[in-house]
Structures are given as C-alpha cells and as structure tokens.
Amino acid sequence: MPSSINSALASWLAAGGSSIGEISITPHGSGWQLRHHADSSTDPASLKPLDSPEALREMAKWDAAGNYRPLHSAPNLPSGWIASLPDLASLRLALDFLYPAALANWLRWLDGTASACSLRDTFNRQSGMYRVTGLIRDSEAESLVTSSCHDGNCLRKVIWNLDGTTPWAGFPPDKTSAPSSAPELGQPIPILCLDLCPILLAAARETVKKRMKSESDAAKAAEAQASPA
Amino acid sequence: MISPKPSSALILVGHGSTLNPDSSQPTHDHADTIRRTGLFSEVHCAFWKEEPSMREVLRMVDSPEVYIVPNFISEGYFTQNVIPREFGLSGRTTDLGHTVAHYTDPVGIHPSMTRLLLKRAAEVAEGIPLTDCSLIIVGHGTGLNDNSTKAIKDQVEIIRAMNCGFAEVIDAYMEEPPLIADWATLTSAPNVIVVPFFIADGLHSFQDIPVLLGMESEPTAAASQIEVFRRNPYHLHGRQIYYSSAIGTEPLLAEVMLDQIAAFDTDHKPAA
Numbered sequence: 001m002p003s004s005i006n007s008a009l010a011s012w013l014a015a016g017g018s019s020i021g022e023i024s025i026t027p028h029g030s031g032w033q034l035r036h037h038a039d040s041s042t043d044p045a046s047l048k049p050l051d052s053p054e055a056l057r058e059m060a061k062w063d064a065a066g067n068y069r070p071l072h073s074a075p076n077l078p079s080g081w082i083a084s085l086p087d088l089a090s091l092r093l094a095l096d097f098l099y100p101a102a103l104a105n106w107l108r109w110l111d112g113t114a115s116a117c118s119l120r121d122t123f124n125r126q127s128g129m130y131r132v133t134g135l136i137r138d139s140e141a142e143s144l145v146t147s148s149c150h151d152g153n154c155l156r157k158v159i160w161n162l163d164g165t166t167p168w169a170g171f172p173p174d175k176t177s178a179p180s181s182a183p184e185l186g187q188p189i190p191i192l193c194l195d196l197c198p199i200l201l202a203a204a205r206e207t208v209k210k211r212m213k214s215e216s217d218a219a220k221a222a223e224a225q226a227s228p229a
Numbered sequence: 230m231i232s233p234k235p236s237s238a239l240i241l242v243g244h245g246s247t248l249n250p251d252s253s254q255p256t257h258d259h260a261d262t263i264r265r266t267g268l269f270s271e272v273h274c275a276f277w278k279e280e281p282s283m284r285e286v287l288r289m290v291d292s293p294e295v296y297i298v299p300n301f302i303s304e305g306y307f308t309q310n311v312i313p314r315e316f317g318l319s320g321r322t323t324d325l326g327h328t329v330a331h332y333t334d335p336v337g338i339h340p341s342m343t344r345l346l347l348k349r350a351a352e353v354a355e356g357i358p359l360t361d362c363s364l365i366i367v368g369h370g371t372g373l374n375d376n377s378t379k380a381i382k383d384q385v386e387i388i389r390a391m392n393c394g395f396a397e398v399i400d401a402y403m404e405e406p407p408l409i410a411d412w413a414t415l416t417s418a419p420n421v422i423v424v425p426f427f428i429a430d431g432l433h434s435f436q437d438i439p440v441l442l443g444m445e446s447e448p449t450a451a452a453s454q455i456e457v458f459r460r461n462p463y464h465l466h467g468r469q470i471y472y473s474s475a476i477g478t479e480p481l482l483a484e485v486m487l488d489q490i491a492a493f494d495t496d497h498k499p500a501a
C-alpha cells in the first residue's frame with residue numbers, strides 16, 4: 001500500500017532535502033548515503049561503512065565514549081561512519097531508528113492531525129509511581145524543562161507548553177515553534193517534541209519527591225523544636 | 230503461521246529503559262524478524278521508557294488497521310492500564326480515526342511459550358540427560374508483577390504434565406518464596422537448569438539473579454557491556470548450574486507474537 005509518510009519523504013528528498021538532526025542525507029546511485037554533519041568534508045574512505053538501518057540503530061545506541069544514549073535527539077550522535085542504503089524504504093527505516101517518530105511527528109503536525117500535549121495534561125494522566133508528577137509546581141516545571149530540554153541536551157523543539165496556554169519563558173522562540181515549510185521545500189526536518197519524554201517524566205518525579213521530602217523534614221524539625229524533650 | 234496482512238501495521242510494545250541498553254533489544258530484534266517476513270505493511274516498536282513513545286508511534290502508522298502486541302511476560306499493570314491509556318484504547322478493537330487498532334494478549338501468556346522454555350532448557354544443558362536435571366523457571370514475584378507468578382506456575386504445571394523426563398520442574402522467584410536464592414535446597418538433581426521468565430536480559434535476569442544463585446558475588450555490567458558472556462556450567466554446592474538468557478531473547482518469540490495475532494483473529498475478530 002502507498003505510504004503517505006514515504007511519499008512525503010520522497011518529495012522532500014526530490015526537493016533537495018538533506019538534513020535532519022545531526023545527519024546529512026545525499027543521493028548515492030539509486031539509493032542514499034547518510035553521515036554525521038561533522039563528517040561532511042571527511043574523506044569517505046576513512047569513515048566506517050554501515051550498510052543497513054539496523055547497523056545505524058546499533059551505532060546510535062552509544063555515544064562516542066560508549067555510554068548508552070537513551071535519548072535519540074541528544075546532540076551526541078557519534079561521527080566517523082558512512083551509511084549506504086539502497087532504497088527509500090530502508091532510508092525511512094533508518095530515519096525511524098535514528099530519530100524515532102521524527103518524520104511522522106513532523107508530517108502529522110504539518111497536516112494538522114497531531115497536536116502537542118501540555119505538561120499538565122501529560123502529568124495529570126499518569127498513574128502508579130508517576131502519579132506524583134501531577135503535584136509539580138509551575139515554577140519547578142519551568143526550571144526543570146528549561147534545564148532539561150535546551151539544545152545542549154536535546155535537539156527537539158518543545159511544542160508543548162505548561163498548561164495549553166502558558167509558554168516557556170526560558171527558551172528562544174525557535175526552540176518552541178516548528179517551521180511550517182512543506183516537505184516539498186526540502187528544508188531541514190525539525191525534530192518535534194509533541195509529548196514530553198520518559199526522561200523528563202522521571203526527572204519531574206524526582207523533583208516533586210525531593211521537595212516533598214524536604215518539606216516533611218522541615219516540618220519534623222519544626223515540630224521537634226516546638227516540643228523540646 | 231498467519232497469512233499476509235498487506236493492509237495491517239504491527240506495533241510491538243516493550244517496556245524499554247533509560248538506564249539499561251539491553252532492555253529494548255529483544256523487542257527490536259523480534260520486530261526485525263517479523264519485518265523481514267513481509268507479512269505486514271509496516272512494523273514498528275514503541276516503548277514506555279524509550280522512543281518512540283506509544284503516542285508517537287501511532288503517528289507513524291499509515292495502514293488502515295494495526296495490531297498492537299505487548300511484548301510483556303504477563304497481564305498486569307502495563308498491559309491493563311498503561312498501554313490502553315497511552316494508545317487511547319477502549320477495548321480489544323478501537324477505531325482511532327486514522328486506523329483501527331487491535332490489541333492482543335501479551336506474548337508471554339501464549340501457550341507456545343512452553344515450547345520456547347523447553348527449547349531453551351535443552352540448548353543450555355545440551356547433552357545432559359534430562360533425568361539428571363532439575364528445571365527452574367524463575368520470575369520476579371510480588372508487587373506489580375503478580376500475574377507473572379501465575380504465568381510461571383502455569384508453565385511449570387504444563388511442563389510437569391508433559392512428563393518430558395526432568396528430575397523435577399519448579400518455579401522460583403526473586404522476591405517471594407520459593408526463593409531462587411534457595412535453589413540448592415529446592416532441587417535435588419546434580420544439574421540445575423535455570424531459565425529466567427523475563428522479556429530481556431535486563432537488570433533482573435542478567436545482573437540480580439546470578440548474584441542470588443551465587444554465580445556472581447556482585448552484579449556485573451549490563452549484558453552488552455561485558456566482554457565475555459557467561460560460560461555454563463557454574464559449579465556451586467557440588468552441583469552444576471546452567472543459566473540461560475531471558476526467555477524473551479529467544480528468536481522464536483517472534484513466532485509466538487504471530488501466534489498471538491492469529492489467536493486474536495480467531496477469538497476476537499468478526500469474520501470479514
């Protein structure tokens with residue numbers, strides 16, 4: 001069956017589209033070649049050849065120092081490789097592995113079928129050990145998001161806001177908005193964050209638990225002071 | 230084997246981890262296997278703790294129908310609460326607007342898991358007569374995983390009833406009796422085969438249980454981060470332990486996923 005995502009990807013490539021995240025894509029025979037932006041002027045013969053989407057997935061699992069990369073949009077994708085992919089289907093799969101859902105988020109955002117879920121809505125629907133994230137204060141959320149999601153940690157654009165209306169004060173405007181140019185224009189594909197990630201969810205839990213603990217410690221100390229033995 | 234489904238996408242849902250690099254690997258591996266069969270128009274993975282999330286993966290689906298298969302060992306909090314909530318499912322079949330989602334049972338409760346357990350046991354202690362072997366199927370026990378205890382007990386019953394020749398077949402757990410740490414008193418045969426009933430070689434099966442068995446004095450690095458994979462057997466208490474990797478890493482699990490989809494079609498899908 002024809003795939004709307006694959007055909008949009010084909011249009012983007014036909015328009016000269018070549019950049020997503022830290023990766024550049026160039027036509028190569030009847031297929032495509034991928035490499036890190038940092039390797040754009042490196043002699044290809046000195047780069048490690050990779051030949052499948054699965055090999056790219058494995059490469060992207062580790063940073064240059066060999067540490068696990070749980071966040072694919074962190075700006076620490078290793079360089080030093082060149083991947084040759086034979087066709088559009090394998091390119092699509094490779095992009096889905098390197099920047100999971102980035103293509104789909106972007107295209108569904110452009111056509112209006114995907115919307116962003118605010119931090120409050122995400123936290124308020126949690127259950128189990130994450131239910132407590134619903135208790136995060138606005139000021140805690142602001143500083144957590146600003147310190148976790150900035151470009152030095154994550155290349156995604158933060159499309160969700162605090163509660164559906166309140167924007168983040170700590171980001172430049174281009175961090176919280178998506179360019180609206182159609183695939184046919186071949187502009188770099190923005191990596192959108194429409195639903196905050198599990199790493200931020202876990203960090204929010206820590207923030208709330210830490211505050212609750214210090215509040216309860218302070219209350220205990222005050223009680224001890226009020227009733228000396 | 231199921232017949233091709235050229236208008237259906239498949240999503241395998243795993244737990245994943247932001248800390249352990251091995252947690253999501255089996256889910257990816259099984260997705261690769263099924264993708265290569267060409268049975269589905271698209272095959273994607275989604276995770277609770279990794280990308281893409283369950284919300285995101287639905288946007289990747291271009292097909293009018295999608296099967297969602299939880300790569301979980303049993304029914305429980307994730308399969309009954311988190312996955313339906315995150316995907317917006319209201320039952321077995323949910324019309325999500327751009328696609329119709331079919332939600333299958335978790336892979337671990339399919340009857341074909343018995344075949345996988347026996348295959349793993351035979352492989353790990355190859356050449357040892359079964360009559361000289363005790364088989365332990367080990368799980369987590371307690372808390373959020375209480376249905377996994379039932380899944381393991383069911384498997385033990387089935388394998389016992391098959392009379393395949395093991396000296397004994399028992400269940401044991403990390404955190405509730407019978408405790409895996411007591412393996413030496415729970416079993417009597419000179420060889421003890423231990424198969425972890427987990428989805429991945431994550432924290433529990435690769436790092437914690439070997440310590441409880443006495444194979445390691447402290448947890449090792451993650452499976453993918455140590456040079457030499459474990460070498461069976463381990464000689465402890467005058468016996469031999471053969472420790473297998475988690476049942477979820479067995480390549481045949483991809484077939485069990487397809488079995489689970491076939492079971493869904495038989496049990497829940499009205500004839501077209």
Ligand code: SF4
Pocket residue numbers: 073148149153154155156157158193195196197198199200
């Ligand atoms: S919440 Fe989104 S923007 Fe922030 S770190 Fe996670 S993926 Fe990146």
